[in-house]
Amino acid sequence: MKKKAVIGRNLSLGYQKGDLKKEVLEKLNFELFSGQLTCLLGPNGVGKSTLVKAILGEIQPWKGSIQLSGKDVHEYSNSDLAKTLSVVLTEPVSPGNMTVGQLVALGRIPHTGWSGKLSMQDKEVVKKALADTKISYLEHERLSEISDGQRQKAMIARALAQNGQIMILDEPTAHLDLINRYEIMHLLREICQKQEKAILVVTHDLEIAMETADQFWLLTCGLPLISGIPEELVLTGEINQLLPGDKFHFDPEKGRIEKKIGSRKWKIEGDPISSFWVEKAMDKSGVPPVSEVIYVEKSPFSLQYKGILYSSLSDFLSFLLA
Amino acid sequence: MSCIFMNNSMKNNRSVTFIFGAFAFLVCCFLMNVSLGSVNIPVSEIIHGFFTGEWGKASYEQIILYYRLPKAILAILAGIGLSISGLQMQTFFRNPLAGPYVLGISSGAGLGVAILILASSAFGLGLGIAISPWATVISGTLGAALVLVIVSLVAWRIKDSMTLLIVGLMFGSAVSAIISVLSYFSGAEALKLFTVWSMGSLGGLVWNQILVLGLVIIVGMVPMVISIKSYNAMLLGESYAKSMGINPTQLRWLMILSTGLLAGSVTAFCGPIAFIGIAVPHVARMIWKTADHRILFPASALMGGILLLICDAIGQLPGSAQTLPINAVTSLIGAPIVISLVLRKNFSKEF
Numbered sequence: 074m075k076k077k078a079v080i081g082r083n084l085s086l087g088y089q090k091g092d093l094k095k096e097v098l099e100k101l102n103f104e105l106f107s108g109q110l111t112c113l114l115g116p117n118g119v120g121k122s123t124l125v126k127a128i129l130g131e132i133q134p135w136k137g138s139i140q141l142s143g144k145d146v147h148e149y150s151n152s153d154l155a156k157t158l159s160v161v162l163t164e165p166v167s168p169g170n171m172t173v174g175q176l177v178a179l180g181r182i183p184h185t186g187w188s189g190k191l192s193m194q195d196k197e198v199v200k201k202a203l204a205d206t207k208i209s210y211l212e213h214e215r216l217s218e219i220s221d222g223q224r225q226k227a228m229i230a231r232a233l234a235q236n237g238q239i240m241i242l243d244e245p246t247a248h249l250d251l252i253n254r255y256e257i258m259h260l261l262r263e264i265c266q267k268q269e270k271a272i273l274v275v276t277h278d279l280e281i282a283m284e285t286a287d288q289f290w291l292l293t294c295g296l297p298l299i300s301g302i303p304e305e306l307v308l309t310g311e312i313n314q315l316l317p318g319d320k321f322h323f324d325p326e327k328g329r330i331e332k333k334i335g336s337r338k339w340k341i342e343g344d345p346i347s348s349f350w351v352e353k354a355m356d357k358s359g360v361p362p363v364s365e366v367i368y369v370e371k372s373p374f375s376l377q378y379k380g381i382l383y384s385s386l387s388d389f390l391s392f393l394l395a
Numbered sequence: 396m397s398c399i400f401m402n403n404s405m406k407n408n409r410s411v412t413f414i415f416g417a418f419a420f421l422v423c424c425f426l427m428n429v430s431l432g433s434v435n436i437p438v439s440e441i442i443h444g445f446f447t448g449e450w451g452k453a454s455y456e457q458i459i460l461y462y463r464l465p466k467a468i469l470a471i472l473a474g475i476g477l478s479i480s481g482l483q484m485q486t487f488f489r490n491p492l493a494g495p496y497v498l499g500i501s502s503g504a505g506l507g508v509a510i511l512i513l514a515s516s517a518f519g520l521g522l523g524i525a526i527s528p529w530a531t532v533i534s535g536t537l538g539a540a541l542v543l544v545i546v547s548l549v550a551w552r553i554k555d556s557m558t559l560l561i562v563g564l565m566f567g568s569a570v571s572a573i574i575s576v577l578s579y580f581s582g583a584e585a586l587k588l589f590t591v592w593s594m595g596s597l598g599g600l601v602w603n604q605i606l607v608l609g610l611v612i613i614v615g616m617v618p619m620v621i622s623i624k625s626y627n628a629m630l631l632g633e634s635y636a637k638s639m640g641i642n643p644t645q646l647r648w649l650m651i652l653s654t655g656l657l658a659g660s661v662t663a664f665c666g667p668i669a670f671i672g673i674a675v676p677h678v679a680r681m682i683w684k685t686a687d688h689r690i691l692f693p694a695s696a697l698m699g700g701i702l703l704l705i706c707d708a709i710g711q712l713p714g715s716a717q718t719l720p721i722n723a724v725t726s727l728i729g730a731p732i733v734i735s736l737v738l739r740k741n742f743s744k745e746f
Binding site: 129131151152153154155156158159160162164166168170171175176179180182183185187188189190235 | 627631632641642685
């Protein structure tokens with residue numbers, strides 16, 4: 074049985090402005106486990122940030138409770154909360170004059186005395202956080218001179234140095250390139266497994282999350298929070314809650330979101346992978362249905378239609394659309 | 396000692412060396428400032444006089460002990476007070492152009508002095524020209540405190556620090572408008588007196604006043620020193636600071652208290668002195684190349700003292716009996732510094 078790091082019970086959250094009360098989320102129940110990477114997915118504006126703020130203790134729930142390691146979040150003092158929970162937020166940080174090492178050292182703030190002087194032990198923790206995120210080589214670089222992906226890893230290292238049991242990351246992979254997205258999510262997975270931390274990641278990258286997360290929390294308008302193992306949510310089809318309307322769906326065969334292709338308009342025969350991509354391209358270009366069969370050859374790639382041979386897909390498409 | 400240095404990284408070592416260097420330079424500037432003026436007194440003569448109490452000429456003793464020494468010490472104190480409050484404001488508001496006066500402190504002090512000088516003339520209370528330096532200081536302090544209390548009451552209600560910045564600036568403008576109205580209705584003599592005050596002056600203070608200012612500056616530094624870690628956390632913004640256990644609301648009150656004491660008292664004693672508070676923290680960041688407030692705090696204090704001593708020495712127009720108002724000199728030197736900072740390509744990135 075995994076240890077429950079965060080427990081939310083019957084939670085209602087919202088904002089109040091004057092007499093106007095706006096309820097954002099109601100009757101949420103969730104559990105965040107130690108040693109597991111949990112991804113929170115949901116459309117913009119559904120209240121993901123509100124939920125994160127509530128877990129950080131920044132807003133008081135209207136109803137229900139949030140417990141961190143068995144104690145209500147509002148019973149924590151500021152500094153105790155900082156020792157339990159660390160964050161990576163979406164807001165940009167830009168103290169360019171600071172080195173990566175100094176940034177990570179800021180994570181030790183809840184643990185140091187009034188002047189913030191680092192003890193030998195603090196320095197060890199900083200070194201380890203840099204090593205765990207694989208950016209030890211950046212220690213003396215300035216924040217203004219490193220890439221976005223490196224800066225995001227430095228922010229994760231800072232959160233790690235804070236040494237809490239729980240880490241919450243709000244869209245840590247936004248604005249990053251594909252490789253960095255994968256690297257950062259795998260890094261987080263490695264950290265939570267090796268160090269038994271409970272990590273909650275708010276993300277929109279369904280495919281990468283599918284590959285790395287142990288748990289999914291799906292938040293959709295007007296429905297209770299759905300949680301479960303990602304693969305199970307695919308099998309039950311609940312994953313499609315993320316894709317309202319019937320234009321798109323999650324294709325269980327390919328593990329990705331796709332536009333629903335209605336009835337097949339074309340007869341394509343040959344290598345299945347090649348056929349798939351040919352059909353996709355034809356669909357995107359809006360090729361009208363044709364009666365004859367299209368034959369696809371894999372290597373060397375060629376297409377045969379009405380007895381004419383095409384060596385590239387673009388030639389074929391321009392012929393059909395001409 | 397060697398043990399401590401071995402624990403510190405090379406970079407830390409460099410910063411500490413720079414601090415000592417800056418301190419030595421401050422001493423040099425101090426001696427130069429005291430030596431230069433309408434009558435040039437050799438540095439050797441000054442050092443000899445300090446340590447033995449015997450002066451080459453009786454006039455030297457008068458000039459040094461009762462005129463130039465208080466002025467030089469006042470320059471250092473004012474430089475420290477303004478730079479430290481500027482540093483706090485810039486970090487708290489995360490705005491490179493924030494300075495000690497953004498919460499309306501200088502306008503408040505100006506209002507106090509304006510009421511003393513201008514209103515008394517406008518309403519014919521007859522105080523007129525016979526105003527003692529203590530009266531100026533007290534009215535300036537009261538004015539600065541009044542504006543600060545009002546801004547604090549507003550700060551109580553607002554959560555966003557950017558809103559506080561705007562409210563502070565607006566209060567400053569409103570108070571300046573009141574001063575304009577007072578100026579419009581007052582006599583030529585009083586107007587001249589107030590204009591001279593608003594140009595700032597380091598001279599004319601007696602030892603007792605220097606002592607009081609020194610004490611207030613020391614007290615005003617305490618809130619900054621105890622929250623030095625919080626200022627480092629604030630470099631990442633309010634939300635991150637909060638997540639690291641810092642209480643931004645408490646820090647805001649400490650900042651208002653500290654800058655109120657520092658900038659408020661300096662303005663009350665010397666009049667508003669422009670640019671030092673904005674420019675010096677940037678100069679310190681540029682020279683020390685760090686964002687760590689444990690370094691920036693002493694560095695800004697030292698650079699503030701040095702810069703104001705130099706400005707004052709220039710303002711004395713060595714060799715002539717004339718002096719320029721200190722505010723004009725600091726603006727002439729400070730404006731090019733701020734302009735060159737803003738023109739640097741990655742200025743906002745490095746802040």
